[in-house]
Amino acid sequence: MKACVIQFPGSNRDRDMISALHKIGGEKPDLVWHTDTQLPPTDLVVVPGGFSYGDYLRSGAIAARSPIMNEVCKAAENGVRVMGVCNGFQILTEVGLLPGALMRNAGLRFVCKSVMLKVENADTAFTRLYSAGETIPCPVAHHDGNYFADSETLKQIEDNGQVVFRYAEGTNPNGSINDIAGIVNKQGNVLGMMPHPENLIESDHGGENGRLLFESAMEIAEARAA
Amino acid sequence: MIKARVTVTLKNGVLDPQGKAIEGGLHSLGFEDVASVRQGKVFDMAVDTSDAGQAEKDLAAMCEKLLANTVIENYNVEIIG
Structure with a gap:
């Protein structure tokens, strides 16, 4: 399954994402620059974390209006899987692929730590290898x-059932309504989440609890069996 | 040239932690009568047209498409000259 990663000026988790997709998928993802007007043939588009355009105006607001996002929206409409992490989630809400908005953390502080995530819906293309109700640690x-x-x-x-991940009770780091950490669109092919599963794929680096998300989305088991 | 001021504010019911923090700061400075603060944004715009009506329509479209996030924000367009 072919993946690509969109890069914006100010993206900074793009390399982590590329590394995760490469290590788990076995193939280096294509890189797509924000001014590009065409996506390569792809089954999974990933919008990585960072501070695109310095978070000017609102987080993700300017990136959401860059030329490549028109193509990402068209691909999403055609059923291609799209995943946005952190700033990527902000961009996907700003562009209208996902409902709602991401506002300043209620505590007004930048939060950098590991939280506990509850897998609320394990019946999506991105979470089907997890168990519903399972709780996993994940960095934010x-x-x-x-x-x-x-x-x-x-x-x-x-x-x-569009709420896919929730911060486990008592661990909400930012004031999110209903402890929401990640959602999918109605069709289930677009995921946005604040935590960083790409930083949780190796036992030597905090754990492997994020792997199943990539293995689900990239259909790794199916590819092995084929 | 039409000059306009666009203000973008959080909708009622949307929590504004930054406004709350500013409110606390004002209280610390002794302005204890401050009952609430809601933070927003101001855009001073110059539009290269002489048609104020068209400029107002265009500015509203700009708000809908970029300047405001209408999920959480309201906007107001004021033509000032």
Whole structure:
């Protein structure tokens, strides 16, 4: 399964993401620059973390209006899997692929630590190798991770099972409504999450709890069996 | 040239931790009468047209498309000259 990573000026988790996709998928992902107007043939588009455009205006706001994002939206409409982590999640909400918005952390501080994540929905393309209700440790590093959606939208995403990851009770680092850490779109092919699974793929570096997310999304087991 | 001021503010009901922190700072300075602070953004814009009506429409479109995130923010366009 072919993956690509979008790079913006100010992306800084792109290399970690490339490394994770390469190590788990066995193939180096294509790199796509933000001014490109075409995506390479791809099954998984990843929008990595960082501070695209210095977080000017709002986190992810300017990146969401860059030329390549039109193509990412078209690909998403065609069912291609799209995954945004941290700043990538902010960009996907700003561009409208995911509902809601990510605001300044309630504590006003940049939060960099490991949190406990509850897998709320293990029936998505990104989480199917986890068990529903399972709790995994995962690092977060952000200033604007406070997820917000109006009450109607919130009800919809909760009722539709679009909340995929929640901060385990008592560990919400940013004030996110309903402890939301990650969501999918209604169709289930676009995921956004604040925590960094790409930093949790090796036992020598904090653990391997993030691997299953990539193995799910890239259909690693299916590729091995084929 | 049309000059306009666009203000973007958080919607009612959206928590504003930065406004809260500023409020606390003002209280510390002795301005104890401050009941609440909501933080927002101001954009002073110059639009190269003489048609104020068109400029206002365009500025509203700019707010919808970029200047405001209408999930959490309201905007106001004021033509000032």
